[in-house]
Amino acid sequence: MTTVDQETEFAVEVRSQWRTVIRRFVRHRLAMISLLVLAVIFLASIFGRFIWRFDYLERDTANLSQAPSWLHPFGTDSLGKDMLALTLRGAQRSILIALVVSVLATTIGVTLGSIAGFFRGWIDAIIMRITDLLLTIPLLILAGCISWQFDGGGSWWFLAVLLGSLSWQGTARIVRGEFLALREREFVEAARAIGVRNPRIIFRHVLPNALGPIIVSATLSIAGAILVETALSYLGLGIKAPDSSLGLLVSDYQAAFQTRPWLFWFPGIFIIVICLSVNFVGDGLRDAFDPKQSRIRK
Amino acid sequence: MGTFVVRRLLIAIPVLFAASLLTFFLVINSGDPLETLRVRPGVSQQVIRNEEARLGLDKPFVERYTKWAGSFIQGDMGLDMKNRPVWPQLWSAIKYTLRLVLIAEMLAITIGLMIGIVGGVRQYSTFDYSTTFVSFLFFSLPVFWFANLLKVFGAIRFNDWLEQPGVSWAFAVVLTAVVGGSFYLIGRKRERLSLAQPGAGLKWGGIALGVTGLVLLSVATYVRNRDFGRFVKTLGSEPRILADTFAERLWGYIGHGVLPVIVLFTISYAGYSRYMRASVLEQLNADHVRMARAKGLSETRVILRHAFRNALIPIATIATLSWGGLIAGAVITERVFAWNGMGDFFLDSLANPSPDPNRLLAFVMITATATIMFNIVADIIYAVLDPRIRVR
Numbered sequence A: 001m002t003t004v005d006q007e008t009e010f011a012v013e014v015r016s017q018w019r020t021v022i023r024r025f026v027r028h029r030l031a032m033i034s035l036l037v038l039a040v041i042f043l044a045s046i047f048g049r050f051i052w053r054f055d056y057l058e059r060d061t062a063n064l065s066q067a068p069s070w071l072h073p074f075g076t077d078s079l080g081k082d083m084l085a086l087t088l089r090g091a092q093r094s095i096l097i098a099l100v101v102s103v104l105a106t107t108i109g110v111t112l113g114s115i116a117g118f119f120r121g122w123i124d125a126i127i128m129r130i131t132d133l134l135l136t137i138p139l140l141i142l143a144g145c146i147s148w149q150f151d152g153g154g155s156w157w158f159l160a161v162l163l164g165s166l167s168w169q170g171t172a173r174i175v176r177g178e179f180l181a182l183r184e185r186e187f188v189e190a191a192r193a194i195g196v197r198n199p200r201i202i203f204r205h206v207l208p209n210a211l212g213p214i215i216v217s218a219t220l221s222i223a224g225a226i227l228v229e230t231a232l233s234y235l236g237l238g239i240k241a242p243d244s245s246l247g248l249l250v251s252d253y254q255a256a257f258q259t260r261p262w263l264f265w266f267p268g269i270f271i272i273v274i275c276l277s278v279n280f281v282g283d284g285l286r287d288a289f290d291p292k293q294s295r296i297r298k
Numbered sequence B: 001m002g003t004f005v006v007r008r009l010l011i012a013i014p015v016l017f018a019a020s021l022l023t024f025f026l027v028i029n030s031g032d033p034l035e036t037l038r039v040r041p042g043v044s045q046q047v048i049r050n051e052e053a054r055l056g057l058d059k060p061f062v063e064r065y066t067k068w069a070g071s072f073i074q075g076d077m078g079l080d081m082k083n084r085p086v087w088p089q090l091w092s093a094i095k096y097t098l099r100l101v102l103i104a105e106m107l108a109i110t111i112g113l114m115i116g117i118v119g120g121v122r123q124y125s126t127f128d129y130s131t132t133f134v135s136f137l138f139f140s141l142p143v144f145w146f147a148n149l150l151k152v153f154g155a156i157r158f159n160d161w162l163e164q165p166g167v168s169w170a171f172a173v174v175l176t177a178v179v180g181g182s183f184y185l186i187g188r189k190r191e192r193l194s195l196a197q198p199g200a201g202l203k204w205g206g207i208a209l210g211v212t213g214l215v216l217l218s219v220a221t222y223v224r225n226r227d228f229g230r231f232v233k234t235l236g237s238e239p240r241i242l243a244d245t246f247a248e249r250l251w252g253y254i255g256h257g258v259l260p261v262i263v264l265f266t267i268s269y270a271g272y273s274r275y276m277r278a279s280v281l282e283q284l285n286a287d288h289v290r291m292a293r294a295k296g297l298s299e300t301r302v303i304l305r306h307a308f309r310n311a312l313i314p315i316a317t318i319a320t321l322s323w324g325g326l327i328a329g330a331v332i333t334e335r336v337f338a339w340n341g342m343g344d345f346f347l348d349s350l351a352n353p354s355p356d357p358n359r360l361l362a363f364v365m366i367t368a369t370a371t372i373m374f375n376i377v378a379d380i381i382y383a384v385l386d387p388r389i390r391v392r
Helices: A002-007 A017-027 A029-053 A085-119 A121-136 A139-147 A156-166 A169-182 A185-195 A198-234 A246-254 A261-289 B002-028 B035-039 B045-055 B063-073 B086-121 B126-139 B143-163 B169-191 B200-225 B248-284 B288-294 B299-311 B315-337 B344-348 B358-384
Strands: none
Touching: A002 A198, A017 A029, A017 A169, A017 B248, A029 A085, A029 A261, A085 A121, A085 A156, A085 A169, A085 A198, A085 A246, A085 B086, A121 A169, A121 B002, A121 B248, A121 B358, A139 A156, A139 A198, A139 B002, A139 B315, A139 B344, A139 B358, A156 A198, A169 A198, A198 A246, A198 B143, A198 B315, A246 A261, A246 B143, A246 B248, A261 B126, A261 B143, B002 B063, B002 B200, B002 B358, B035 B045, B045 B344, B086 B126, B086 B299, B086 B315, B086 B344, B086 B358, B126 B248, B143 B169, B143 B248, B143 B315, B248 B299, B248 B315, B315 B344, B315 B358
């Protein structure tokens, strides 16, 4: 690098693959804005309760069913609970669940997908039949059947683990496809020729090359997880009463739409903003990782 | 091709078997259906034992499963916990849901494909950016929230407006100005690109302004002179009292169906438009399209004959993928709009008062079979349309 600099005037900046990806992502304006929005919502939902003047359980009995005001920016419900605190609390639960779901689903999906794609044969056949099985029953149906029995104790991590262990099929298929393609490439053949063992080939040679699609699908699965979790909670099959979730909030306050619309608007808009940002970030990552899709932006 | 279909059908059997086994296992282990009966005072042990025998609770898991599977294979879905046969209930639910899902899906395919083509052809235009944003918005829309929103704005407020129609002057002025202005801008842009005669901007803008005004006026007078009743319904899957004439009946069905159809439309529209756009883009960069252009074919012909047709092929797969999402969406939509469809059937079976094995199994088997069939059909279509793909 330095020799090139000294020898010629045309300095060629050598970039690692990661630097290139990050550079492309940072240039994606919408994705960067979305990342910022996500960070703000995430931090507010985690640390907001230490700063905000109302707790989500606290009742401001002087201000029942108040429209949004300076004191209560999102208004209050009929018990005097502050809607901003409630929404942040719900968002915290929904985001945490979605993150756990995404991590778990990606881990399972990557493991099973790489095993299936690398070893092929009967292992592949068994794993793909399990994916087929899980793809035939819609996630909402399967999760509903299971989570129904855990009423009362419907703790958030149980729901998260449940959804995570049922939603890895997409990732597994993607990873399997990547492995099937990559294992035939020359560099893998070369590694095998010099006697590299299977685990090392998987972790050092194949997996890093499949990271792009994995990261993208992990990101997009966060949005999917939020939608499924809120839908389940809305139907009364997910997060239950003492705890809170954005879906549960919509379900609780949907009857109040005509009289106190602010109770209905804010949780729903939070879901949309979170999912929209996640989707935009995922889109930006896809553009950044896939050089074929790189585009000239005005 | 024949062997392919047979092979796929044979693979489907163990998958369906596993699905039923999984569901059976989950449902059987989720709570005691006789819980309330057991704690009720004055119920003799004999009554409880009879109930246990009727529901098969006294038998081991394997025996109960083989009994269910045996009758299922013979086409009998058994009785639910209230001793009613399952199939007639499920069949009536399927009819309602199919009506909803088919109409929504057809609309989504038609509109999604059209938008996708234009978005692909005019990549990075204002149109492309705005439709892309709408697709992302639909991807991120919580179904239950949107359905409730539609209930208030699409039904209650809209019906109020139909009863007390009136267009405020401010609204009329703003609407005509926006429509006229945007057509003026489009016209000016085409002028600049010398795609249109000079002066087209003003002409188009003026015409659009006039047409919008006329349409507004005629809609307002039409609505004022006609009694719609409260046309858009928020609850129920069909009119309670059937009207005499066909037209009136159709009108009633539309009133009940329009909002759920809109909700389900938003679920699958985004997928179609996005994939169609990507598919068109891929085709437009393909060699055969460059060849067609080089031959000097008109742009319309290049797009419709050479790009569009080939771009349609991958869409067959998307249609089957959206099925699972549609079923899940239908569960929520039917809950919000109180339709007696499959979603309602499913939720009822879950809490009736405890999960009902025969009902849930019937539901899962039907949806799973449908999913597998769709997948096979998609693969066949794919192979027929694209000769490069050989089915094995």
